[in-house]
Amino acid sequence: MIIKNLTLQNFRNYERESFSFAEGLNVLVGKNAQGKTNCAEAVFYLCTGSSLRIRHDKQLIRHGEEFALITAEAESRFGRVCLQAKIFENKRELYVNGNKLARAVDFLGNMNSVFFSPGELRLIQDGPDERRRFLDISISQTSRAYCSALTRYLKILNQRNNLLKERDFNAVEETLPIWDEQLALYAARVIVKRREYLAALSPLAQDAHAYLTDGGEELSLRLDGHYPAGEEETQAKVLQELANARERDMRLGFTSVGPHRDDIRVSIDGTDARGFASQGQARTAALALKLAETELFRRYAGEAPVLILDDVMSELDLPRRKKLLERIRGIQCILTCTHAERVLYGTECNRIRIANGKII
Ligand SMILES: Nc1ncnc2c1ncn2[C@@H]1O[C@H](COP(=O)(O)OP(=O)(O)O)[C@@H](O)[C@H]1O
């Protein structure tokens, strides 16, 4: 799938600007703080209905304005689709072909993207939160069912935590078992999907990693949690764990077990990479993960996603840069950088120069 054009209105530092994208490589060039990442962020927002950079949509609205509007036309093998997000301080409206959606989850899958920034290069070294976020965003783009299950899980988790925080032990004794039943149900759905996804991603990551390291090391991924095989069994196990942890959770004031605490285990040559890999190894593994995600999306959707490479080229050494460019050839890519010549080596591209929230 490709994004044909994008219009930003009162989005971040853009007042009003329209971009036309080519099928292959699109390069947004400009000095720092001009709006390159903002543009990349808007594309990502239309793919996921959320931003990678922030928690509150409010920051996306141009200072002094009431709402921001992102509009794009995308093309997939199913035809053209117009996607629009209207972002207010406390709510947002999502439109597909002019029709307002009742559920945000229906926005997903119209256009898929893989976002890659220096933050993602730290995916292996960073804490489990980042790896879970990678999983959640990635799986949600290919499975609305996952997104729904995860949303319900987090909502119930929040309610359970609120109850624990109140420290009303009678209320806890009475209501917790009811919450736990619900929590375990959605937990199991989340866990099973994550496990399936990682099982599919692992050989692709292995393949990309072998390509990046010339077959030097073995990379493998799996969900780092001890759950039995089936969904029902997993649900029973989570329920048991929640019951076992109940007293501790009451003391702590939050839920200490469940998929919101799980992690991805990344192994390089059989050793746990988190904490042990050198910076170079960790970056290469992260790059392999992102390339694998790209390939997996291609298999799920039958066509490649839009790749967004925000400022990553300058973070990679020359051989990795060249390998990356080679590997993504033919996939639509929106790449941001400050000096195109230094990172592209004459690769043909649609160059868009940005200064102060405007194309120049
Ligand atoms: N809500 C907003 N309203 C106005 N300007 C904003 C808003 N959010 C961010 N900016 C501005 O956008 C600029 C950063 O843009 P960014 O896309 O991150 O730069 P870069 O080109 O380096 O990637 C900064 O000057 C920042 O002040």
Ligand SMILES: [Mg+2]
């Ligand atoms: Mg930037």
